[in-house]
Amino acid sequence: MGESGIGARVQRVEDRRFITGKGNYTDDINRPGQLHAHFVRSPHAHARIRSVGIAEAQAAPGVVAVYTGNDLRKFVPTSDDLEESPIGDLICGWLIHSKNGEPMKAGSHPAIARDTVRHVGDQVAVVIAETKRQARDAAELVEVDYEVLDAVADPLKARASGAPQVHDVATGNLVYEWELGDKAKTDEAFRNAHHVTKLNIVNNRLVPNAMEPRAAIGDYDPGTGVFTLYVTSQNPHVARLVLSAFVGIAPENKLRVIAPDVGGGFGSKIFIYAEEVVCLWAARRLARPVKWNADRSEAFLTDAHGRDHVTDAELAMDEKGKILGLRVHTTANMGAYLSTFASAVPTYLYATLLSGQYDIPAIHAEVDAVYTHTAPVDAYRGAGRPEATFVVERLVEVAAREMGIDPASFRKRNFVKKFPHQTPVIMSYDIGDYAASLNKALELIDYKGVGKRKREALKRGKLLGVGLSAYIEACGIAPSKAVGSLGAGVGLWESAEVRVNPVGTVEVLTGSHSHGQGHETTFAQLVCDRLGIPLDQVSIVHGDTDKVQFGMGTYGSRSGAVGMSAISKALDKVVAKAKKVASHLLEAAEADIEFKDGKFTVAGTDKSLDWSAVSLGAYVAHGFPSDEIEPGLKEGAFYDPVNFTFPAGCHVCECEIDLETGKTEVVNWVAVDDFGVIINPMIVEGQVHGGIAQGVGQALLEGCVYDEAGQLVTGSFNDYAMPRADDLPNFQVDVTVTPCPSNPLGIKGCGEAGAIAAPAALVNAITDALGHEDITMPATPQRVWRALQKSKMPAAAE
Template sequence: YTTSQNPHVARLVLSAFIGIAPEHKLRVVAPDVGGGFGSKIFIYAEETVCVWAARKVGRPVKWTAERSESFLCDAHGRDHVTHAELAVDGKGKILALRASTKANLGAYLSTFASSVPTYLYAPLLSGQYDIPAIYCEVDGVYTNTAPVDAYRGAGRPEATFVVERLVEIAARETGTDPAEFRRKNFIQSFPHQTPVIMCYDAGDYAACLDKALELADYKGFAARKAESEKKGKLRGIGFSAYIEACGIAPSAAVGSLGAGVGLWESAELRVNPVGTVEVLTGSHSHGQGHETTFAQVVSEKLGIPIEQVSVIHGDTDKVQMGMGTYGSRSGAVGASAIVQAADKVIEKARRVAAACMEVEVDDVDFEDGTFSARGTNKTMTFGEVALQAYVAHKFDTSQIEPGLKEGAFYDPKNFTFPSGVHIAEVEIDTDTGETRIDRWTAVDDFGVLINPMIVEGQVHGGIAQGVGQALLEGAVYDENGQLLTASYMDYAMPRAQDFPHFEVAMLSTPCPSNPLGVKGCGEAGAIAAPAALINAITDALGHEDIAMPATPQAVWRAIRKSPAMMAAE
């Protein structure tokens, strides 16, 4: 039992290290683990030691990390120093972007440490903008700190932060409204090939911006700013027009970058004689609601009540093989595999139904859970066909194999590209440096929505994590490499009381590269939030001299550098 986002990969690695062969003799179970966020993708040394020790002593061994051990040993997320430039012509059109990044990798290389600041970072430096030329160089640096790897967005938040800070500064320096500067430079037509590998397949960036401006009451901001000034406080507004490449899977893409493994996903649908369905998926659910979403997909596809669908995951003895959950891939890749398996089930069920109704297969239609013979009044429900598939006395078993069970492996041809616009509005206390988030507007395009409530919950959680990075969270080391923030006494995180009501809206341009038209949503909030919040803070301060985390102390010091404060002094 382990808290892994990809139990099959854990089995593969653990069995190889410990010498268990064949690997299926090792069973790995990853139940609901209370969240992953990327840090549970990797195989940690403690997992290997526990399995080795259990074999050595012949008894179960349980290990639970203390909180301080987690802070010291779990992979940390992003530690970049970036110098970037944006070239803009006299008409406000972006001409080029150049970035140079030093990426801390920690004391040793973690699983995806080299790909996060390269493959998941540099190719997203185009953002939502039509930028003709982009140059990026990344130097990986080893330090005596915890390993740095995929966590809360993995590369995409870093890219979004660079692009959106540059765009915001460019708008201010050219005297252009930041919303209109973005609109002027948005990509207008699709597909769009960026200078940095990615081919964006669909989107409507201006529509998201317009909706966000409306919901945020952008026109009323000046009046709210004036009210804050009357109270002796600063008020600022900041934008983040983000895009991400997710649905991490295309084997051809990752193979071209040197990865020695395909990133497909698997699914199997087992239809029982009574018409209930078991869905076995290689995707892993650790809080995202896959059990509900996947059941909805199958329920709608087969026309059966959702109560008749059960979803099985996270157990290598039950699911043959899977690549797990990360990079917002479960809907675009995992659910697409389920759809393919369901299509195979329907096709076989049509053959069974045709034999039972004594008509040609091509004359059988399937809709809303019912098979009907064209030109007749003959019909069979999905459950009736399932029973006949196992009873198997109304068809020739030499032509149709009894039973109703199908599997599929799905490997997409492209990433998915969710996008959107987040607008943060803050009020800052000039005496204490405390930043209060007054309003938050998020308009996202996740393609087709299977379960809007689950999607909105994912957005809320992502924003909270992005706000944490922007305002409070950070691993602090002393000059000797000693971690000073190794407990929640020192590592600060935002609480519910620190957030306003989130104004969330969804627009939809279906993704053309998967059968459901879905895009990923799990990381969007964490990707968009840091840039929106820092842009809002710098707008309030009147200068750009602040870095994350923008703690009250950091903001208080930055206020002393603001033009208004310096003039007063």
């Protein structure tokens, strides 16, 4: 099915509703009789709650209820009464052990603070009223008596003796002290080194800022006892699991979670948040639907942030520039609470990628995870892998420069060339051709012409720099058994069900969730490819726990490699059964039935039936013995991958720095990625563009800043610089392809590559222009201008 099958540049089927204003986002949904919630949030980073005065708010117009943390108690299972015990805390689902064997120190994380607030924006009370404005007005009347305590926002200061404590359970604010790799072997490599390159790296804290702010509607049907949660979620089934098994709102069979159209996630909508819990709980308490939607200021204060690492890293080389060893010590800021998957990000999603694309014999990584009085930090586009890539790609670039070796040649010298390749940090790379993507990228950027372009730029008052980033990432985190052994509380497979209707149209129910990725198109392309039916005869159903049995959701670029593989497996079963049906209808042996381009043919004859005829045959069930073949045509599959996938590639950034203002302009960007088999090149290119934009944002513009007292300084789009259209160039995007051997479709995943690759490419370009390495992200004009004053200017600049 060439025109809409695998590899076709098909226009997206979901677009029509979005371009006509007919999308259906959570905040677009209104339930009959719905109330509105507004949260009272702490203005302090750290304080004890002496009392919460709610009387005046309760008496305000339209107010139905005001609840504080102590009100959130469990329902008595058989009635609407409350038990004495509180509902469960929010949890962190990945258990990390410190190197001394102790489990991580997870502090209590109630949906509404009971006695202590631990970051600005922490929930103190919720006001529920007839209208949104009434709830907001009344929230002003809630009087909270705080005993303000000292706070700490900086992770290094949080480790100092005498620092304010975030949770009693975590002495010295240490969540865990974790390590990976062989310390003795790495120390040995450094002893034998000819040259050692050292860097201190700050990976700046970012706010994900999906354009749709978070929202939730809790609904409860007293007749059936069924709760429904409409929520901005990337993984509604995981939300249901946590809300049932841990928070204890309702058993899973009485809780339906619907994630309708979701306006971007980038990780921040993976997690289970306090507001969702409160809306559900209050919906039952008040027997009316309760709606909440965040304004952007609340998003800045309470969405899980990303990155925030401080790292000391060293790379050891022999005299020829062959890498001998890598040593990394990272302090990771976890914020005030451990968010849903936070603990995995600076450990198994980070240190396992520190080998990059390189054959490094010895690696030792230590990671200290630290509580601070700031918003929780969790997975944000790339999650650990951008941080790892930044460490590795900055180190190799600087090492090459220090040793007087061309950075591209240095990389090639050290690339992994034979596959499979076992790194010293768990991962076994299955396939790749790193030189191929690097070479193509160099050609596209005209690497040979860089010197000439630098001279030309200088005449215009600009310093030109070129930077490379040869990144690798691990996607489709799996198999479940392996991630379980690393501490994951869940399996990371995916499910799919393919329902063929009697007329041959198809519904695919998937546990993946689309929030911009275009699954309704790409998943349907797979079906068209297999079944030979047109695109408009395929519907993709996702985001509703009542429709899809279970699923793990969408993050970590897993939906192609894992989600589509599950669909592929289900399609195999459907085709196998349809062949059985066809053999009876065509009165031929099953082994003689061939299925191609939507047609079942008896081999060597002109006897054939098309897809819809066989589908109908399966449902009318007249033409085959029902004791041998069950009527109907519907199959499901759970797919658990055999390995991670390893997308990799090379991005090259060319930038120009204005000598007068320090403003950096990205003038050219080349991305050559190896995502394995590509389903829809148009969508893949879009994913790469968006990823690069977020990476450029991190490198040039975005930085989430807390002051010493833990106040969020960058709390709005006025203060937090998001990439805008005139901050970015057009991107040159190309691919090389090595099909992934670890899944049936050969897919590796593409959603995060840009965000992973880009920061290092851009900072390498800036430092190439500057002629020294002393710059931190975001490389604002002010920082670059200051750095320029330390640069030795080329003669022509005078």
